[in-house]
Amino acid sequence: MDIFGIPIQAFAGQLLLGLVNGSFYAMLSLGLAVIFGLLGIVNFAHGALYMLGAYAAWIGMDSFGLNYWASLIVAPLVVGAIGVVIERTLLKHLYKIDPIYGLLLTFGLALIAEGVLREKFGVSGQQYPVPELLQGATNLGFMILPNYRGWIIFASLTICLGTWFLIERTRLGAYLRAGTENPALVQAFGINVPVMVMLTYGAGAGLAAMAGVLAAPVIQVTPLMGSQLIIIVFAVVVIGGMGSILGSILTGLALGLIEGLTKVFYPEASNIVVFVIMAIVLMVRPAGLFGKEK
Amino acid sequence: MKLKQTAAACGMTAAALLGVCAPAQAQISGDVIRIGFITDMSGLYADIDGPAGVEAIKMAIADMGGAINGKKIELLVADHQNKADIAATKAREWFDTQGLDMLIGGTSSGTNLAMAKIASQKQKPFMSVGAATSALTNDQCTAYTAHWAYDTVALAKGTGNAVVKSGGKTWFFLTADYAFGQQLQDDTSAIVKAAGGTIVGSVKHPLSANDFSSFLLQAQSSKAQILGLANAGGDTINSIKAANEFGVTKTMKLAGLLMFINDIHSLGLKATQGMYLTDSWYWNRDPEARAWSRKFFEKVKRMPSSIQAGDYSATLHYLNAVKASGTDDGTKVMAQMKKTKVNDMFAKNGYLRDDGRMVHDMYLMQVKTPAESTEPWDYYKVATTFKGDEAWTTKAESKCPLWK
Numbered sequence: 001m002d003i004f005g006i007p008i009q010a011f012a013g014q015l016l017l018g019l020v021n022g023s024f025y026a027m028l029s030l031g032l033a034v035i036f037g038l039l040g041i042v043n044f045a046h047g048a049l050y051m052l053g054a055y056a057a058w059i060g061m062d063s064f065g066l067n068y069w070a071s072l073i074v075a076p077l078v079v080g081a082i083g084v085v086i087e088r089t090l091l092k093h094l095y096k097i098d099p100i101y102g103l104l105l106t107f108g109l110a111l112i113a114e115g116v117l118r119e120k121f122g123v124s125g126q127q128y129p130v131p132e133l134l135q136g137a138t139n140l141g142f143m144i145l146p147n148y149r150g151w152i153i154f155a156s157l158t159i160c161l162g163t164w165f166l167i168e169r170t171r172l173g174a175y176l177r178a179g180t181e182n183p184a185l186v187q188a189f190g191i192n193v194p195v196m197v198m199l200t201y202g203a204g205a206g207l208a209a210m211a212g213v214l215a216a217p218v219i220q221v222t223p224l225m226g227s228q229l230i231i232i233v234f235a236v237v238v239i240g241g242m243g244s245i246l247g248s249i250l251t252g253l254a255l256g257l258i259e260g261l262t263k264v265f266y267p268e269a270s271n272i273v274v275f276v277i278m279a280i281v282l283m284v285r286p287a288g289l290f291g292k293e294k
Numbered sequence: 295m296k297l298k299q300t301a302a303a304c305g306m307t308a309a310a311l312l313g314v315c316a317p318a319q320a321q322i323s324g325d326v327i328r329i330g331f332i333t334d335m336s337g338l339y340a341d342i343d344g345p346a347g348v349e350a351i352k353m354a355i356a357d358m359g360g361a362i363n364g365k366k367i368e369l370l371v372a373d374h375q376n377k378a379d380i381a382a383t384k385a386r387e388w389f390d391t392q393g394l395d396m397l398i399g400g401t402s403s404g405t406n407l408a409m410a411k412i413a414s415q416k417q418k419p420f421m422s423v424g425a426a427t428s429a430l431t432n433d434q435c436t437a438y439t440a441h442w443a444y445d446t447v448a449l450a451k452g453t454g455n456a457v458v459k460s461g462g463k464t465w466f467f468l469t470a471d472y473a474f475g476q477q478l479q480d481d482t483s484a485i486v487k488a489a490g491g492t493i494v495g496s497v498k499h500p501l502s503a504n505d506f507s508s509f510l511l512q513a514q515s516s517k518a519q520i521l522g523l524a525n526a527g528g529d530t531i532n533s534i535k536a537a538n539e540f541g542v543t544k545t546m547k548l549a550g551l552l553m554f555i556n557d558i559h560s561l562g563l564k565a566t567q568g569m570y571l572t573d574s575w576y577w578n579r580d581p582e583a584r585a586w587s588r589k590f591f592e593k594v595k596r597m598p599s600s601i602q603a604g605d606y607s608a609t610l611h612y613l614n615a616v617k618a619s620g621t622d623d624g625t626k627v628m629a630q631m632k633k634t635k636v637n638d639m640f641a642k643n644g645y646l647r648d649d650g651r652m653v654h655d656m657y658l659m660q661v662k663t664p665a666e667s668t669e670p671w672d673y674y675k676v677a678t679t680f681k682g683d684e685a686w687t688t689k690a691e692s693k694c695p696l697w698k
Binding site for chain 1: 344539
């Protein structure tokens with residue numbers, strides 16, 4: 001059986017690969033959405049934080065003999081801590097002024113991080129091996145799926161759903177959401193809003209870093225890996241609606257699938273399809289598919 | 295400061311040679327030999343050329359003593375970010391306002407085609423080192439272009455022929471979707487067909503794609519024997535990584551059509567062993583190349599790519615021509631460069647053809663296995679040497695009006 005002239009097996013294989021890429025989009029756009037929701041900062045440094053996560057894993061392995069599983073914990077903590085420092089020393093001065101300053105600041109930070117690592121490691125990048133437990137591939141009938149790619153889908157879906165649950169279904173999440181709506185009132189109830197904001201940025205940075213560690217074994221770890229991805233992720237966030245958590249997860253996965261299919265039918269367009277969709281969505285629903293008009 | 299140094303140098307020469315300084319002054323415009331270098335300093339090709347390429351050019355200037363007949367040699371550097379319009383604007387600005395005497399083009403074909411046009415209008419030598427497209431010396435040739443290290447035709451002839459001869463008859467291409475990728479695919483297809491092979495398909499990917507798995511599945515389902523990688527830099531690296539991961543390497547052989555030693559270094563021998571690739575130079579080729587490379591290594595802490603070696607060689611050949619002709623007049627220096635053979639650590643008995651091609655030997659390399667490699671950066675075995683006249687575009691194939 002064929003779908004548009006493509007055997008159904010190849011079709012299913014491409015869908016699954018699209019889902020793998022969509023997992024990365026979902027994880028990264030989720031972090032962006034959380035940071036924008038609570039801090040009102042358009043975090044252009046998100047790609048750099050993702051890249052730093054991958055480098056933290058690589059440096060951990062290269063210099064400290066840290067294995068993949070340990071890196072999956074350590075790298076997000078390290079990058080999260082960097083995020084906390086950035087929030088405390090730089091971002092916190094910007095909350096009351098035009099959001100464009102936050103955008104410019106984070107963009108500048110991203111360029112600095114990229115430049116420093118490029119100077120140190122060059123652009124060709126470093127190799128990060130697939131962990132032993134996940135080496136090899138499984139024959140799914142319609143395609144051979146490397147085990148590690150399967151793990152990416154599982155891990156990122158778990159992380160995304162966990163974050164969603166934390167924010168939408170727990171008391172801590174309720175504080176966070178309340179803090180977004182009216183920080184002064186929440187503060188009056190005795191909740192330390194500045195600390196909450198600081199930890200949110202740290203957690204967003206940690207999420208990006210975790211995506212970076214997940215990506216390290218499948219793509220070359222290079223200083224440019226973040227900037228290549230971040231533009232697409234921003235388009236994902238715009239399509240899903242700024243600040244919508246569930247929206248960013250679903251949009252991320254859906255766009256991964258659409259992009260995957262484009263690679264089969266018209267590969268040349270695969271790097272613009274996301275932006276075409278963004279343009280259409282902005283025309284029809286300026287606040288994004290899941291966003292609320294303000 | 296600059297003026298003072300020039301004056302001092304001039305004074306010393308004058309003292310030594312009694313007035314030789316004055317006539318020479320008229321020959322060297324602006325009393326300085328100014329070289330410009332426009333390349334990718336920060337993007338995906340920055341490792342194969344970039345800042346280390348600047349170092350190589352500086353080594354050539356230093357080997358000339360930093361000055362010719364008392365006239366200081368100066369180097370200007372700019373990052374074109376792989377954008378042809380930036381390269382063109384910068385080149386024009388330097389020629390018009392800085393009195394640039396010679397321009398070196400780094401990586402990326404589009405930028406070099408744009409710079410070649412401008413240098414030709416200004417009648418100044420354009421040494422294209424890092425660009426791949428054979429159009430520079432074919433339908434877009436100029437009297438002022440010298441294409442130095444390699445081109446798509448030589449790469450295709452080298453790798454294409456060798457792979458078909460060793461039994462790789464059916465090909466599928468994974469191609470970067472811009473001028474260079476298409477040219478490389480076309481040139482290689484022609485060679486493969488001429489050698490009795492067939493092309494079963496191809497897929498184009500965007501430059502700097504973030505995931506190659508989808509394209510590789512398409513390649514795998516083509517059932518071709520050979521996967522030709524008509525891309526470069528980070529794209530090639532990520533294609534090879536994904537090919538290993540998806541087991542494509544078990545059913546197909548990879549042929550990297552444009553690979554540099556930096557790519558091999560970055561991927562490691564485990565992932566690349568046994569691959570064939572064509573290159574213009576290898577640091578471990580002979581004692582002379584080794585000696586120069588060790589000096590280079592001390593400065594930048596990695597071994598030179600063929601492009602970086604080419605940067606050195608092109609600069610040195612130009613400066614020697616300025617020295618021999620006693621002028622930096624573009625047309626005269628160009629004539630001098632075409633008159634003299636290129637004999638340095640990069641090329642032996644190389645010569646500049648009328649179409650602008652610097653003709654020298656090319657090499658088919660095979661990547662060593664981890665066991666065969668005896669020291670860091672010891673990655674290649676030279677499988678075949680292609681003599682100058684068989685490596686490049688032939689007169690019959692050429693559409694360049696200057697070479698008829």
